[in-house]
Amino acid sequence: MLVVSLSSCQTLSYYSQAVGGQIGVWRAAEPIDELLRDEETSPALRLRLELVSSIRSFAADELALPDDGSYRRYADLKRPYVLWNVFAAPELSLAPVTWCFPIAGCVGYRGYFSEDAAQRFAAGLRDKDLDVYVGGVAAYSTLGWFDDAVLNTFIDYRDTELARLIFHELAHRVAYAPGDTTFNESFATAVELEGVRRWLEDSGRSAEMAEFELARSRHQAFLDLVMRTRDELQAIYEADSPDEQKRLLKVDAYTRMREAYEDLKRDWGGYSGYDRWFAAPLNNAKLASVAAYNQLVPGFQRLLARNGGDLEAFYREVNALVKLPQEERRARLARVDGTGQRFAAGVPSG
Known part of the structure; x- marks a missing residue:
């Protein structure tokens, strides 16, 4: 595992943007109860906020998730993502680069409230011959330090996806192991899956259970493909062979991954939900970003x-x-x- 150390100026700049970004979210947030009483709130937004309120109550009453101020306010950030995470890994290794912070511990990504800032940081990592991936983030957890808000970046998700996301982020407020991203994200994923199943059953939306399970089975097939590719690449990188040969085999492995995805799409009847993920370049950092959420x-x-x-x-x-x-x-x-x-x-x- 490669741990990157930064100069004091770089560290100060990073924390400054993090604090400023969080303050920006906080200032933009308005109480959902007030928005529901406001006659100027659009009918479409009102319906989504009412759904959020019911999901939030279910989370506290039925899932034993924190009954605090989180997801009681709504913020329209006027952008598609709240954060952009930067992941990095060596060219011939799947071990992610990690960065260490006082509260979160050591994690395999750095989050930025500005896409431009994320891309600038990513460019510096690429200059060090690292594989780099920048991914937009619709929601995140402040781990109980602040009351997290409902954001425009995810409020229009399908009902089950909206519930899944809220359950996932609230789970981070229940248990968090500093420096163990895989443990934390896997725990939150387990909670979200159980939460959605119970929520659909409680809501009498049994017809949507099959759709949810189909989406989960497709996602699992995607994860299986990622893990198979990881295993193949791990064997390539650990082999006693020249780096140039490893680079060629790496390209071949990612080519086969794309071909296998096309096979999956045919099995799915043309469902193309992961096209966007595959459209961008594939590399070690991108694979690491997926694995961190699901292994445990x-x-x-x-x-x-x-x-x-x-x-x-x-x-x-x-x-x-x-x-x-x-x-x-x-x-x-x-x-x-x-x-x-x-x-x-x-x-x-x-």
């Missing part, structure tokens, strides 16, 4: 099942894992199965 989801799902679907008990066990060193945390989670052990206060129960 099955372990969390097994842990939830071990708790009989009791989310509050599940959250307690996850927070016990958070207290452990990363390697031990991962090992404990991997061992959870039908006969796996439970955790309490950071130690296995007898």
